[in-house]
Amino acid sequence: MTFRFLFVGAVPLTLSACMPPPTPLPDTAYIAAPATATVAARQTGYVNPIRNYTVRPVMDPADWRESNTSQADL
Numbered sequence: 001m002t003f004r005f006l007f008v009g010a011v012p013l014t015l016s017a018c019m020p021p022p023t024p025l026p027d028t029a030y031i032a033a034p035a036t037a038t039v040a041a042r043q044t045g046y047v048n049p050i051r052n053y054t055v056r057p058v059m060d061p062a063d064w065r066e067s068n069t070s071q072a073d074l
Helices: 002-017 064-072
Strands: none
16 A cells, blocks of 8 residues: 555656756846836825715614615606
């Protein structure tokens, strides 16, 4: 039983040793480099996150039929 496991594990290793060497990977240095070194990064200003805030008071739940009708009329 142990011989079978060793044989099954040794066959792929033996066959892979007979393969030609792998091709080298392409140069990927351009991925980490900036697109244009002469252009500075854009500076963004502060934007108020609640500038378009609309006050909506809390209301009691309405009848669902009335809610559906009012939304359907929009």
